[in-house]
Amino acid sequence: MSLQELLDLSLVGRAGAVGLEDATRDPASPAVLTFGEIDARADATARLLAARGFVAGDRLAFFLPNRLELLDLFLACVRLGVIAVPMNALYREREVAHLVADSAPKVVVTTADRAAYLPAGTPWWDVATLAAEAAAHADPGRRLVVPMDGEAIAALVYTSGTTGKAKGAMLTRNNLAANAAVLTTCWQITAADRYLAVLPLFHVHGLANGVHCWLASGCRMRLEERFDAARAADVLRAFRPTLVFGVPAVYVRLLELDDATAREVGAAARLFVSGSAPLPAHVHAAFEARYGQRILERYGMSETLMTIGNPYAGERRAGSVGFPFPGTAVRILDASGEPAAEGETGELWVKGPTVCAGYWNRPDATEAAFAGGWFRTGDLGARGADGYVTLRGRGSDLIISSGFNVYPREIEDVLLELPGVREAVVVGAPHARKGEVPLAYVVADDPFDGDALRAACAASLASFKVPVDVVRVDALPRTALGKVQKHLLPAWAGAAAEGA
Numbered sequence: 001m002s003l004q005e006l007l008d009l010s011l012v013g014r015a016g017a018v019g020l021e022d023a024t025r026d027p028a029s030p031a032v033l034t035f036g037e038i039d040a041r042a043d044a045t046a047r048l049l050a051a052r053g054f055v056a057g058d059r060l061a062f063f064l065p066n067r068l069e070l071l072d073l074f075l076a077c078v079r080l081g082v083i084a085v086p087m088n089a090l091y092r093e094r095e096v097a098h099l100v101a102d103s104a105p106k107v108v109v110t111t112a113d114r115a116a117y118l119p120a121g122t123p124w125w126d127v128a129t130l131a132a133e134a135a136a137h138a139d140p141g142r143r144l145v146v147p148m149d150g151e152a153i154a155a156l157v158y159t160s161g162t163t164g165k166a167k168g169a170m171l172t173r174n175n176l177a178a179n180a181a182v183l184t185t186c187w188q189i190t191a192a193d194r195y196l197a198v199l200p201l202f203h204v205h206g207l208a209n210g211v212h213c214w215l216a217s218g219c220r221m222r223l224e225e226r227f228d229a230a231r232a233a234d235v236l237r238a239f240r241p242t243l244v245f246g247v248p249a250v251y252v253r254l255l256e257l258d259d260a261t262a263r264e265v266g267a268a269a270r271l272f273v274s275g276s277a278p279l280p281a282h283v284h285a286a287f288e289a290r291y292g293q294r295i296l297e298r299y300g301m302s303e304t305l306m307t308i309g310n311p312y313a314g315e316r317r318a319g320s321v322g323f324p325f326p327g328t329a330v331r332i333l334d335a336s337g338e339p340a341a342e343g344e345t346g347e348l349w350v351k352g353p354t355v356c357a358g359y360w361n362r363p364d365a366t367e368a369a370f371a372g373g374w375f376r377t378g379d380l381g382a383r384g385a386d387g388y389v390t391l392r393g394r395g396s397d398l399i400i401s402s403g404f405n406v407y408p409r410e411i412e413d414v415l416l417e418l419p420g421v422r423e424a425v426v427v428g429a430p431h432a433r434k435g436e437v438p439l440a441y442v443v444a445d446d447p448f449d450g451d452a453l454r455a456a457c458a459a460s461l462a463s464f465k466v467p468v469d470v471v472r473v474d475a476l477p478r479t480a481l482g483k484v485q486k487h488l489l490p491a492w493a494g495a496a497a498e499g500a
Helices: 003-011 035-051 068-080 093-103 127-135 173-186 205-217 232-239 248-254 259-268 281-291 363-369 408-416 450-460
Strands: 018-022 031-034 059-063 083-086 107-110 124-126 153-158 168-172 194-197 220-223 243-246 271-274 296-301 305-309 329-333 346-351 374-383 389-394 399-401 404-406 421-431 435-444 470-472
Touching (some): 003 035, 003 068, 003 205, 018 035, 031 035, 059 068, 059 093, 068 083, 068 127, 068 205, 107 127, 173 205, 259 281, 296 374, 329 374, 363 374, 389 408, 399 421, 408 435
Parallel strands (some): 059 083, 083 153, 194 243, 435 470
Antiparallel strands (some): 018 031, 346 374, 374 389, 421 435
16 A cells, blocks of 8 residues: 555545644644545645646655644645655754755745744745635645655655764655554554644654544544643633644643643543654653553654554553564664673664655765665663663763763663652763763752762762762753754863862
């Protein structure tokens, strides 16, 4: 089944059923659309693109927050074989300039205020007029669909760029179809579900997972512009979702809701999924206690979509990402390229139908990332005797102190178990004698005692793993999907004293 046919299970097969509540314009009174109406909008938008010269293989970028027109554009791109280029709506001039130069879109669709961030001379359309212009091209007599090969590129999804310039992962139509088929099956998503979409559609979590599972299953989706903690209780009570995809920051904020609301929401829900960043064990436990629902944590990347997940029916183990999804193979290799021993840390390599075709315009990066059909994730992990995979952080985050390997995730987990510590990240700080030493940054409640936190680490960890300092910050710098941007952490005041 092709990607278009998979989406047509709802767009055509359930045309008369309500498919969407669009809360992006008026949260108090969401617009309700049937799948047939969504299909008609996508068809009209596709005809507009075709009339303006778009053909298969052209790139169309959208620089937008969540809104109905973004769905129109993406579905139109799928029909025409146009390559969609989602751009992070929070990006500014430097980041936007890189994506535009790299992907060379024929047009960027954006808002008037965001257009100011585009490089001079970039062709752009104002999304405010798009729907009206598309409506003029509607042809209810027939659908415009261009037959496409499954290996054709459907989207260029750019990596978060937390450690360097973002690279465009070339996701094929088969990648997206396989991902949706696996997730709807493994998580038992059906037309009876009610999916609350609060994640940004410019990221694979919201687009490749959320949108495709929605249309493949025919469930009802409520689209929000973003997760708004101040409105969360009202939204959850009004929509009563059975299915929520979130990041750890979302679940941390949901713990702030009152007990009655938590019980009501939990009773209506069937599945909460977390990804894009590690879910702290204490959040896992607290959420289950409050909502009566055990969060399902999974693992994926922009380049691979979903590859590993805790079981829907089975133990959802805190601190683990579970087992490879059907069709996906996972290897954990040590530094010499040999399989790591049971419980030993190594790099995750993956192979399967959801792994991208490579990086756009970057044959060097593609060659470095692939070997024999396997993709090197750059993430570290270990597999237990029972097959559960536990992540240990990024390989680039590995700290080597006096010759010993130090994995930041292990220290972060200890810190997050301590009273008053709400967030924690550990990085390597240069040291004249030891090479590097672990340094912790935390968001913590009053009273704060960094020495006491270090002492607690010393009681649980080897001496070379104890942070040289625990620095308190008001907030950790994060991407839109919750990943910590370590290069934006404040400089460590103790560096000079340590001889760094």
